[in-house]
Amino acid sequence: MAKILDKQRYKCALAAMQTVQAIDRACPVLHSGPGCAQKLSDTTGSSGYLSPQIFPCTSINEKDVVFGGVKKLESTIANALKVIDADLYVVLTGCIPEIVGDDVADVVSKFSDAEKPVVFAPTAGFKGNNYKGHEQVVEAIVTQYLKKSDDKQKGLVNIWADVPYQDLFWLGNIRELENLLTEIGLTPNTIFGYQRGIENINKIPHAEFNLLVSPWVGLKNMKTMEKTLGIPYLHYPVLPVGATETGKFLREVGKFANIDEGKVEAVIKKHEDYFYYLISRYADLFLENRVINKQFSVVADAQYSLAITKFLVNDLGLTPAKQFVTDDTPKEYQEAIKAEFNNLNFGIKADVAFETDGFKIHEAIKEHDYHGYPLVLGGYYEKELTEKLKGNFLNISWPVLDKVVFDDFYVGYTGGIRLIEDIYTVAVQRFN
Amino acid sequence: MAINLNNSNVAVRENRIGSITGYIGSLKDLAEKSQCGTLKGCARCFSQSSTCLSLCGLSQLAGIRDVAIIHHGPSGCSVTSSTSYYMSKVMSKKRGVTSDTVYVGTDMNEKDTIFGSTEALRKIILETYKRYKPKAIFVSSSCATGIIGEDIDSIVDDVKDEIEVPVVAVHCEGFKSKIWATGFDISDHAVMQSIVQKPRPGVKTNKINFKNFFESARPEIIEMFKQFDLDPVFLYCNSTVEELSHLSESLATTCICGTLGNYLGNALEEKYGVPYVRSINQCGIIGFETWLREIGKVTHREDKIEKYIQEQRAIYLPKIEEVKKELTGLTAVLGMGPGYTFEVSRVLNELGIKVVWALAWHYDKKYENGDVPPSMKYLLDNDIDFETSVADQQNYEVMNILNKYKPDMYLSRHPGSTVWAIKNGTPAIYVADEYMIFGYKHTLEFANAILDTVRNRSFEENLAKRTKLPYTQWWYEQKVDKFFEEAK
Numbered sequence: 001m002a003k004i005l006d007k008q009r010y011k012c013a014l015a016a017m018q019t020v021q022a023i024d025r026a027c028p029v030l031h032s033g034p035g036c037a038q039k040l041s042d043t044t045g046s047s048g049y050l051s052p053q054i055f056p057c058t059s060i061n062e063k064d065v066v067f068g069g070v071k072k073l074e075s076t077i078a079n080a081l082k083v084i085d086a087d088l089y090v091v092l093t094g095c096i097p098e099i100v101g102d103d104v105a106d107v108v109s110k111f112s113d114a115e116k117p118v119v120f121a122p123t124a125g126f127k128g129n130n131y132k133g134h135e136q137v138v139e140a141i142v143t144q145y146l147k148k149s150d151d152k153q154k155g156l157v158n159i160w161a162d163v164p165y166q167d168l169f170w171l172g173n174i175r176e177l178e179n180l181l182t183e184i185g186l187t188p189n190t191i192f193g194y195q196r197g198i199e200n201i202n203k204i205p206h207a208e209f210n211l212l213v214s215p216w217v218g219l220k221n222m223k224t225m226e227k228t229l230g231i232p233y234l235h236y237p238v239l240p241v242g243a244t245e246t247g248k249f250l251r252e253v254g255k256f257a258n259i260d261e262g263k264v265e266a267v268i269k270k271h272e273d274y275f276y277y278l279i280s281r282y283a284d285l286f287l288e289n290r291v292i293n294k295q296f297s298v299v300a301d302a303q304y305s306l307a308i309t310k311f312l313v314n315d316l317g318l319t320p321a322k323q324f325v326t327d328d329t330p331k332e333y334q335e336a337i338k339a340e341f342n343n344l345n346f347g348i349k350a351d352v353a354f355e356t357d358g359f360k361i362h363e364a365i366k367e368h369d370y371h372g373y374p375l376v377l378g379g380y381y382e383k384e385l386t387e388k389l390k391g392n393f394l395n396i397s398w399p400v401l402d403k404v405v406f407d408d409f410y411v412g413y414t415g416g417i418r419l420i421e422d423i424y425t426v427a428v429q430r431f432n
Numbered sequence: 433m434a435i436n437l438n439n440s441n442v443a444v445r446e447n448r449i450g451s452i453t454g455y456i457g458s459l460k461d462l463a464e465k466s467q468c469g470t471l472k473g474c475a476r477c478f479s480q481s482s483t484c485l486s487l488c489g490l491s492q493l494a495g496i497r498d499v500a501i502i503h504h505g506p507s508g509c510s511v512t513s514s515t516s517y518y519m520s521k522v523m524s525k526k527r528g529v530t531s532d533t534v535y536v537g538t539d540m541n542e543k544d545t546i547f548g549s550t551e552a553l554r555k556i557i558l559e560t561y562k563r564y565k566p567k568a569i570f571v572s573s574s575c576a577t578g579i580i581g582e583d584i585d586s587i588v589d590d591v592k593d594e595i596e597v598p599v600v601a602v603h604c605e606g607f608k609s610k611i612w613a614t615g616f617d618i619s620d621h622a623v624m625q626s627i628v629q630k631p632r633p634g635v636k637t638n639k640i641n642f643k644n645f646f647e648s649a650r651p652e653i654i655e656m657f658k659q660f661d662l663d664p665v666f667l668y669c670n671s672t673v674e675e676l677s678h679l680s681e682s683l684a685t686t687c688i689c690g691t692l693g694n695y696l697g698n699a700l701e702e703k704y705g706v707p708y709v710r711s712i713n714q715c716g717i718i719g720f721e722t723w724l725r726e727i728g729k730v731t732h733r734e735d736k737i738e739k740y741i742q743e744q745r746a747i748y749l750p751k752i753e754e755v756k757k758e759l760t761g762l763t764a765v766l767g768m769g770p771g772y773t774f775e776v777s778r779v780l781n782e783l784g785i786k787v788v789w790a791l792a793w794h795y796d797k798k799y800e801n802g803d804v805p806p807s808m809k810y811l812l813d814n815d816i817d818f819e820t821s822v823a824d825q826q827n828y829e830v831m832n833i834l835n836k837y838k839p840d841m842y843l844s845r846h847p848g849s850t851v852w853a854i855k856n857g858t859p860a861i862y863v864a865d866e867y868m869i870f871g872y873k874h875t876l877e878f879a880n881a882i883l884d885t886v887r888n889r890s891f892e893e894n895l896a897k898r899t900k901l902p903y904t905q906w907w908y909e910q911k912v913d914k915f916f917e918e919a920k
Binding site: 001002004005006007008010011012013014015027032033034035036037038040041043046049050051052053054055056057058060062064065072075079080082083084085086094095096099100126127128129328359380383384398399401 | 480484504509513517521537538540541545559560575579580608610847848902907
């Protein structure tokens with residue numbers, strides 16, 4: 001049912017064009033209205049090898065709505081193959097072809113003999129948001145392009161985490177997760193970002209297991225790959241930020257991959273030593289300021305709301321006020337996510353709301369007693385609200401209009417330090 | 433033009449003023465064919481994405497202070513709400529006012545496409561009113577709601593009894609027109625329909641309606657107009673509903689971009705007799721003076737304006753002549769909306785820069801009053817001609833042209849287009865702000881900006897050297913109109 005989307009924090013499924021964009025030399029081909037790509041693009045970090053303004057698009061018009069747009073789609077794909085130099089073409093459908101009933105799968109099947117792979121992901125806007133759309137793209141690649149392989153490479157692990165572009169830190173995070181896995185002796189394989197592309201996609205079936213670092217996005221893909229490619233998976237629902245969570249993460253991955261415990265512990269110790277060297281130098285800043293109080297709220301998708309809550313509670317000793325999950329998490333995943341919010345140090349439980357209505361989120365923040373200045377980590381919408389409450393605000397979730405991030409990240413040990421730097425950069429701009 | 437304010441639908445530009453998005457030839461040929469009525473736009477069998485008319489239309493409306501936009505469709509359609517929120521916050525702050533404009537979506541899902549969602553929409557309209565008490569509410573359709581036939585007009589009629597402010601249906605199906613500027617017309621139509629009132633009897637004013645985008649030159653224009661005893665009312669960014677309700681009382685309407693202001697200007701003239709200043713726009717010296725003199729004529733302030741022109745000429749013309757010496761002989765390709773392409777072409781000509789190819793993102797054969805656009809007429813009257821094409825931001829065509837002509841610079845006005853030129857090694861000037869070439873002062877700044885850009889090509893060269901472009905060699909060997917086909 002239609003519902004009020006007040007201060008919206010996600011896009012429609014077609015925004016999965018950004019998931020394709022994040023794969024080096026992959027080209028989205030849109031069967032949609034002329035302006036969908038521009039609307040769904042982000043203004044920073046999008047001018048790479050292909051930008052949304054130049055994605056091939058059928059630019060459906062009134063006549064196509066009446067007579068169908070399959071012919072236009074066919075010529076658009078055929079010519080995209082000639083004009084655009086790419087390794088993989090992903091056809092994405094918008095609302096119109098799915099309502100009028102264009103048989104897109106049939107058109108795409110005509111390109112099965114093309115020199116380059118062409119796959120198709122149904123991503124009509126009304127089918128769900130871009131978290132779902134992201135899954136649709138991965139699903140399309142897995143089911144239409146990849147084949148099962150018995151040739152497994154020892155220690156090879158496919159890592160899946162954040163939704164590119166929707167997540168501000170997607171590039172830095174996935175690289176840091178790779179680094180962490182490499183340190184404990186595994187060989188990571190990811191398909192997003194610099195110098196990751198079709199060759200990495202081709203490696204997927206040779207992995208020993210899939211590692212999903214996300215509360216729910218991508219779980220569907222893991223199950224599909226288990227079934228069709230015979231790849232088992234480890235679902236780790238918490239994006240690890242800071243020492244406590246990253247230690248837990250490395251231990252669990254190590255155990256799943258049968259890595260010598262001593263080796264994992266040595267990696268953890270090395271990082272914790274440096275982490276606490278830094279923390280101890282700045283501990284006075286945490287204690288002796290008049291601005292950051294104990295209570296905080298995160299307004300973000302399940303990934304960040306959970307990750308930052310765990311970090312601020314378990315590493316920095318803060319107390320969670322109400323937390324908000326804004327990604328329209330499907331009902332079937334909500335209980336498990338709630339359980340994670342209830343699993344914090346010293347038996348602390350965080351009250352979490354799955355809420356897509358920004359008005360209600362703002363009312364709840366206004367009503368809550370933070371016992372001092374609130375600390376709010378959220379989307380740009382919380383900036384003015386937090387200012388009015390004389391609190392401290394950090395823009396960490398979409399929409400991000402207050403920060404430019406190239407390849408910075410919040411994951412892991414270094415990521416935890418970066419997040420602290422960001423929070424205290426806000427704090428030091430005032431005295432009390 | 434006959435404007436029908438009883439109907440919430442606006443005929444698209446293609447049907448109303450013969451606008452096209454596919455043409456290749458010369459400026460003269462384009463003009464002759466439009467005058468004798470033989471111009472036919474082409475379609476393409478391959479295209480790259482462009483822009484949605486709803487983005488243009490609803491962003492304009494969301495610039496008005498303290499109103500509500502309700503975009504009925506899936507969450508991708510209403511994604512503009514995030515940038516609109518940002519814009520209304522930063523733009524109002526810059527001006528020292530506040531805006532609590534809200535833009536909400538309805539997050540339509542698959543069930544809604546089957547069973548409809550008019551009841552949910554009705555509740556959302558009422559809830560939005562309850563939450564924010566906006567001064568006006570605009571309820572927009574989308575492609576999906578348009579195709580399944582959601583009757584937003586009836587819903588709007590239905591809630592009018594329960595809401596004390598204007599509520600108006602806005603028809604923004606993206607597939608309706610490839611010309612996103614149709615969105616500007618749609619927003620003007622909605623404002624005319626629901627907000628603009630008849631002039632109050634006996635009210636005398638020295639106001640002049642000034643349609644622009646983001647009012648960066650507002651303070652200086654106010655200052656200038658003071659000398660002519662004119663008081664500009666800037667639209668729609670930071671406008672209030674109250675201000676808009678009195679547009680019919682102004683002495684005249686003018687605009688910074690014909691594509692943007694044409695519909696409102698003509699509608700106010702037709703309905704309320706407010707004269708619409710039709711001239712080339714304010715870019716460059718010739719444009720600025722022609723425009724000012726036209727305002728003088730329409731508002732009977734010729735003497736004051738002539739005095740101002742002479743004063744400013746003395747200050748700026750020698751300086752502009754100095755820079756011009758360095759620019760003369762350079763070559764340019766430009767790609768902009770038609771409201772700017774033919775205006776900026778004229779300015780480049782004034783600065784001694786040779787336009788080798790001009791792309792217009794669309795072309796209106798006629799303006800609402802039936803004339804050829806004034807900027808075009810000026811170029812023809814002055815025997816200026818160059819290769820011209822009409823392409824709805826088809827970047828692969830731009831790249832083909834840049835590759836063949838290797839101009840000294842590329843000028844563009846749309847986000848995401850200049851980056852491709854610099855990756856090609858062509859210095860690019862992003863003519864983003866609509867006042868970038870406004871009047872004497874900004875024409876001088878513009879000339880200097882060009883000079884700075886072409887002098888230091890380090891960034892372009894560094895980037896181009898290390899960049900692989902996404903277009904195949906095959907494409908660069910084709911003619912620009914390779915994918916043109918007869919429009920059906």
